[in-house]
Each structure stands twice: as C-alpha cells, then as structure tokens.
Amino acid sequence: MTVDRARELDEADPLAPLRERFLLPPGVVYLDGNSLGPPTVDAAERLAAVVTEQWGRDLVRSWNVHRWVDLPHRVGDRIAPLIGAPPGSVVVGDSTTVNLYKALGGAVDLWRSEGHRRTAVILTDTANFPTDLYVMGAVARRWGAEVRTVEPTGLEEALEAGDVACLALTQVDYRTGRLHDLPRLTAAAHQVGAITVWDLSHSAGVMPVDVTSADVDLAVGCGYKYLNGGPGAPAYLYVAPRLLDRFANPIAGWFGHAAPFDFSAEFRPAPGIARGRVGTPHVLSMLALDAALDVFRDVDLDLVRAKSHSLTTLFIELVDGLDVELVTPRDPDLRGSQVSLRHPNGYAVVQALAARGVIGDFRAPDVARFGFAPLYIRHVDVVDAARTLAEVLESEAWRDPELARRDPVT
Numbered sequence: 001m002t003v004d005r006a007r008e009l010d011e012a013d014p015l016a017p018l019r020e021r022f023l024l025p026p027g028v029v030y031l032d033g034n035s036l037g038p039p040t041v042d043a044a045e046r047l048a049a050v051v052t053e054q055w056g057r058d059l060v061r062s063w064n065v066h067r068w069v070d071l072p073h074r075v076g077d078r079i080a081p082l083i084g085a086p087p088g089s090v091v092v093g094d095s096t097t098v099n100l101y102k103a104l105g106g107a108v109d110l111w112r113s114e115g116h117r118r119t120a121v122i123l124t125d126t127a128n129f130p131t132d133l134y135v136m137g138a139v140a141r142r143w144g145a146e147v148r149t150v151e152p153t154g155l156e157e158a159l160e161a162g163d164v165a166c167l168a169l170t171q172v173d174y175r176t177g178r179l180h181d182l183p184r185l186t187a188a189a190h191q192v193g194a195i196t197v198w199d200l201s202h203s204a205g206v207m208p209v210d211v212t213s214a215d216v217d218l219a220v221g222c223g224y225k226y227l228n229g230g231p232g233a234p235a236y237l238y239v240a241p242r243l244l245d246r247f248a249n250p251i252a253g254w255f256g257h258a259a260p261f262d263f264s265a266e267f268r269p270a271p272g273i274a275r276g277r278v279g280t281p282h283v284l285s286m287l288a289l290d291a292a293l294d295v296f297r298d299v300d301l302d303l304v305r306a307k308s309h310s311l312t313t314l315f316i317e318l319v320d321g322l323d324v325e326l327v328t329p330r331d332p333d334l335r336g337s338q339v340s341l342r343h344p345n346g347y348a349v350v351q352a353l354a355a356r357g358v359i360g361d362f363r364a365p366d367v368a369r370f371g372f373a374p375l376y377i378r379h380v381d382v383v384d385a386a387r388t389l390a391e392v393l394e395s396e397a398w399r400d401p402e403l404a405r406r407d408p409v410t
C-alpha cells in the first residue's frame with residue numbers, strides 16, 4: 001500500500017530526473033546530505049579534467065587562462081539565486097566558520113560606525129551550531145562585545161529589551177530541523193537598529209531563501225551540505241549591496257586588497273564583495289562546487305520545497321507509532337528538510353541503520369538525524385528507511401555492543 005503510494009508520488013515528481021545526476025552507491029538510502037552531499041557526475045568529471053587539462057597543462061597560467069582568479073565571484077554568483085541575492089553580493093571561499101568571523105566582526109564594526117557607544121550585544125539562541133557560538137564568543141572577546149544567548153522562542157522579546165547590535169542565527173536548527181522565521185526576525189532586529197547575520201547552512205538548496213526581500217544584512221553558508229560541493233568545499237559570504245562600501249573584513253588578506261598584484265605594503269580594501277576574500281582560492285574544491293551547482297540550473301526552489309515537505313511528511317507519518325520521540329516540528333512550514341528522532345541509544349540506532357544501508361547521522365546527546373535532499377531522494381527511499389528503522393527498533397538490533405563504539409566523526 002505505502003510502497004504503491006510512494007511509487008505514484010515518485011512518478012509524478014517533476015524533480016525525479018535529477019537523481020541521475022548524482023553518483024549514489026547502489027543499495028544505499030542516503031539521508032545524510034545535510035552533512036555531506038554526494039558527488040554529482042558533473043563534479044567528478046570536472047575534477048578529473050581540471051587536473052589534467054588545466055593544472056596539468058597550463059600550470060600557473062591557469063590563473064588567467066582559466067580565470068581561476070575570478071572563481072570566488074563566478075561561483076558566488078551561482079549561489080546567489082539560491083539565496084535571493086543579486087550578482088556581485090556573494091563570494092565563495094574559506095570555511096563557514098571563517099566567514100562567520102568576517103561577518104560577525106564586520107557587523108559589530110558596522111553597528112559602531114553608526115555612532116552607537118553602548119557595549120555591542122550579539123544576540124543568538126541556545127540551539128545555534130557550536131562553531132557559530134564559539135566564533136561569537138571569540139568576536140565578543142576581541143571586539144569588547146557581549147554575547148547574549150536565549151531560547152529560540154525568546155528572541156523577539158530579547159530584541160525588544162534593547163541594546164542589541166547584532167542578531168546572529170542559523171535559519172534551520174541543525175539538531176531539530178526547526179525553521180526560524182527569517183523575514184520576521186530580520187525585521188524585528190532592524191526595528192531596534194540591529195544588524196543581522198544569518199547562517200544558511202541547512203536551508204540554502206532545499207528551500208527558497210530570499211535575503212533581498214527580507215533585507216538581510218550579512219549571511220554565510222556551507223558548500224558541502226545541500227549544495228553538494230564535496231568534503232571541505234568552500235563556504236560563502238553574502239553582504240547586502242547597500243553595506244558593501246562600509247563592510248570591513250576583519251581578516252585583511254591580499255586577495256581582499258584592491259590590487260593584490262601591486263604587492264603594496266599598505267592594505268586597501270577591494271571595492272564590492274571582493275573585500276570579503278582573504279587568500280588564494282581553493283581552486284580544486286571550488287571547481288567541484290561549481291560543477292555541483294550545475295544541478296541547480298533551472299531548478300524551481302518552490303518545487304524543491306514542496307517535495308521536501310512531501311518526503312519529510314511521509315517519513316514522520318511512517319515512524320509515528322515507533323518507539324522514538326519526534327523532535328522536528330510537525331508543521332512542515334516550521335521545519336527544514338530533515339527529521340530528527342530522539343532515542344536514548346540514538347548512536348547505536350544510527351549505526352544499526354547504516355549496517356542495513358540506511359545512512360543518517362547522530363547528534364549528541366541522543367538525536368538520530370535524517371536529511372531528505374529533494375534532488376536525489378525518492379519517496380520509495382523514505383519507505384525503505386522507515387521500514388528499516390522499524391525493524392531495528394523492533395528487533396532491538398541496536399543492542400549489539402559493537403554498534404556502541406564511537407567513531408571520531410558522528
């Protein structure tokens with residue numbers, strides 16, 4: 001019954017042909033694209049060609065001949081439509097963590113440049129991703145600012161309490177999948193004169209995001225999750241065009257200089273988003289990301305979101321009676337593209353699933369997390385995953401002591 005329905009949904013799915021663009025191992029249901037997206041056929045081919053035909057043949061001339069030097073902008077302009085940004089406002093490079101440092105430090109400086117004299121408060125929530133929280137702490141120490149951390153539901157109240165310089169949030173909670181109302185929170189922050197820094201790591205690529213209509217100030221995001229750029233793919237930084245002249249990148253590097261090849265001893269920031277750059281671009285990973293983005297060409301993100309709703313809703317429906325606690329919001333409009341389930345032995349459950357070809361991941365202390373990337377996950381995969389989970393829970397296969405041994409990366 002359920003399988004038939006899933007098949008029908010897959011047959012009617014306008015995104016179904018995209019699955020063939022990915023290299024997925026047979027017999028595996030891959031529900032961890034929110035941690036590491038799979039390779040695309042395009043990326044695998046492009047990497048091989050770049051090594052032999054660009055790096056291997058044209059050597060250092062490739063910086064000019066193949067315009068490697070512009071890659072951070074070319075790839076940034078391809079990510080831009082996924083987040084509703086105009087061309088020239090997104091630059092690719094460095095990790096998300098490093099871009100957070102640029103954005104948060106830059107935000108505090110921007111706020112101060114508006115004449116504020118009070119201690120700058122960076123407001124965030126307790127559910128934010130640890131690296132985001134660590135960077136905020138480091139920025140606060142270095143800039144003489146203060147981090148205020150409240151429950152996700154208490155943000156608007158905390159904004160109204162005043163004195164907030166910067167609201168720094170991740171749109172989709174990596175652990176629970178809860179989706180923040182980005183336009184509303186951005187507007188509330190602007191009401192009190194605060195600058196917004198959004199981390200789009202778990203939202204870009206699986207739902208429409210519109211930094212322009214929401215008037216977001218700064219944003220960052222990850223290249224290797226739903227954008228499928230490959231392990232350690234560079235991240236991106238968005239700076240609203242209206243702020244570009246005033247934004248100062250706290251990491252002054254030669255590629256953010258107005259004229260890097262003047263080799264001048266004095267730093268002069270580049271005009272536009274180029275000032276968000278730091279050092280030499282990671283060419284191979286950036287080209288893999290560039291190729292991976294081919295899959296998104298002409299993809300309607302409203303369709304992606306609709307399929308994401310359909311996949312996650314089906315999974316929730318199928319696991320509803322099982323001995324796990326749903327921690328993801330039931331209302332599809334309040335969640336991203338993942339479903340998280342709490343189980344006291346969540347780690348062993350995830351391991352037992354992986355041994356059966358269903359790959360999710362585990363987030364401490366007790367959350368089993370399943371990401372549903374609409375470009376390559378089918379409804380029949382959802383049924384497979386839910387049935388396998390039911391089998392693991394009913395047989396208590398997770399009790400096998402072998403499964404409790406932790407690997408360094410969960």
Ligand SMILES: *Cc1c(COP(=O)(O)O)cnc(C)c1O
Nearest residue numbers: 095096097129170174199201222
């Ligand atoms: C994945 C993720 C990161 C990753 O940061 P890296 O510097 O690439 O390791 C940061 N923030 C959020 C919210 C993430 O989901």
